[in-house]
Amino acid sequence: MIVARPEEFAGVVADAVESLVRRRPTPVLGLATGSSPLPVYDELVRRHGRGGLSFAATTAFLLDEYVGLPFDHPESYRAVIEREFTGRVDFDQQRVHGPDGQDTDLHAACAAYEAAIVEAGGIDLQLLGVGGDGHIGFNEPGSSLASRTRLKTLTAQTRLDNARFFDSLDAVPRHVLTQGVGTILEARHLVLVATGEVKAAAVASLVEGPVTAFFPASALQLHPHVSVVIDEPAAGQLRLADYYREAYAGKPPWQTL
């Protein structure tokens, strides 16, 4: 879906999250960090503040985590998501899970994370951003499309992109734990958000390019229920943009994301 106005973007995604959270007694959300979902989190915080929207019964699973950063490090994804979203609403922090990048046995930590997702009944709605190189979670190019939660090495470009959150490039960890592409594909609804011209090439590859491990986000084409929510600049390289606009404009009212 291509939204015409930037304000519309957060509302459309927040509607999908709100509808899930109101519908399911124990909803399970998959949360992404990074800049792309921030307007969505702000909108959900507003809806919580206006009263009515409660996350008290919601369980959350993060996509990924740096290896070696303590939970109380401001850039650990557990700290980031608490600061940006879960700590600003009534989430029970015990229900907010991330892969444990500090475990002395990282294999066991990844297996435990997969088991925790299954134990919670699977993820109902997974929010995703996309890296310029096609990564989802931290599944860098070359990631198996069947991969499960595991250790990955960040590319030099991803470390450079994320250096803006750290004091220096050297401070950006080289290793991460991430849900695998296969893990992500098991969520019941995937919602990928991307804004700005800087994401235009990645959006075109993920929506219209070939399915390839070299561009892991293209694996979303294999999922039965994916919503790609983007603004006009991010739609700049889509060949069928007019068709997508027309389809969204003519959408029957009962059809949600």
Ligand code: F6R
């Ligand atoms: C973050 C994550 C990453 C980001 C991606 C885009 O948990 O999994 O895949 O979604 O790096 O980041 P932004 O949104 O900052 O452009």
